[in-house]
Amino acid sequence: MTTDGLVHAFVLDGQGGACSLDYEQLQTLQLSEQESLWLHWDRSHPQSQQWLREYSGLGEFACDLMLEENTRPRLLPLPEHELLLFLRGVNLNPGAEPEDMVSVRIFADARRVISLRLRPLRATDALIAALLAGRGPKSPSELILGLADYLTEKVDGLLVELSEQADEQEELIDAGLSQSPDHALLLQMRRRAAGLRRFLAPQRDIFAQLTRHQLPWFVSDDADYWNELNNRLTRYLEELELIRERVSLVLEAENRRMEQRMNHNLYRFGIIAGVFLPLTFVTGLLGINVGGIPGADNPFAFWVVCALMVVTALGQWWLLRRLRLA
Structure with missing residues (x-):
């Protein structure tokens, strides 16, 4: 200074x-x-x-x-x-x-x-x-x-x-x-x-x-x-x-x-949501607490429903692959 x-x-x-x-x-x-x-x-x-x-x-x-x-x-x-x-x-x-x-x-x-x-x-x-x-x-x-x-x-x-x-x-x-x-x-x-x-x-x-x-x-x-x-x-x-x-x-x-990555992730989430949406509907329908639900007294009804849900999920996945959406 x-x-x-x-x-x-x-x-x-x-x-x-x-x-x-x-x-x-x-x-x-x-x-x-x-x-x-x-x-x-x-x-x-x-x-x-x-x-x-x-x-x-x-x-x-x-x-x-x-x-x-x-x-x-x-x-x-x-x-x-x-x-x-x-x-x-x-x-x-x-x-x-x-x-x-x-x-x-x-x-x-x-x-x-x-x-x-x-x-x-x-x-x-x-x-x-x-x-x-x-x-x-x-x-x-x-x-x-x-x-x-x-x-x-x-x-x-x-x-x-x-x-x-x-x-x-x-x-x-x-x-x-x-x-x-x-x-x-x-x-x-x-x-x-x-x-x-x-x-x-x-x-x-x-x-x-x-x-x-x-x-x-x-x-x-x-x-x-x-x-x-x-x-x-x-x-x-x-x-x-x-x-x-x-x-x-x-x-x-x-x-x-970043937009492509986000769109790709959203697409994956959409596919997952599409697969589980019918299954969620079935579980919700069977989960209502009213009388008359089929198989309520059958000891194998739970496993039959699980098997049907797995088959449905696999069928949806095959269909999405067939349509080249997944």
């Missing part, structure tokens, strides 16, 4: 490297012509919100958007060739559900990038590692492109996991084993796929917009990279839709199998 809300602060040297800053150094910072600034803040910290409104130089409208509680991925060009960009990424924090996606809000212009997050982001850690190794982004445009790239890359691992789970459940159906597919897991997979698609679809549209609309401070080949991210997200969305369809097919197949 930070005491001032500033998670990371770096001055990009324009060559792929960067040097770290603390909160006090921001007050007297002077950038050279080729340098640019990246400030990464904890959005929930009161001092972060105070700095953004009082010292960042952003207008009230931009600050309100950056500090909104709930946002979807969006792109908003601002005057003076500035940019607001809200992105979502897979939640890889311990104990979190991946589809409960983390959000990062970005303000960018030609010389600086201000990003806000509520929960930790693995993407920023990867960017910082690249900067410290001298292989990181050289400009604000490359910085936001790299951040979007890392966020998109993390989706691939989750898709592989969902696809493997779908394969396992389909194998249980195809093999016809006594073990049934995990209904709770299938519902969870469908929910995760729907949750991911909810945020990735508008994010793909954002990447498509950035492919078409280039700001003056963008690098010349940025459009190609944004287009590649757009294509990757399109493929991910198609795979998510395919996973949802596969889960639906597995659920339908399992429901059909």
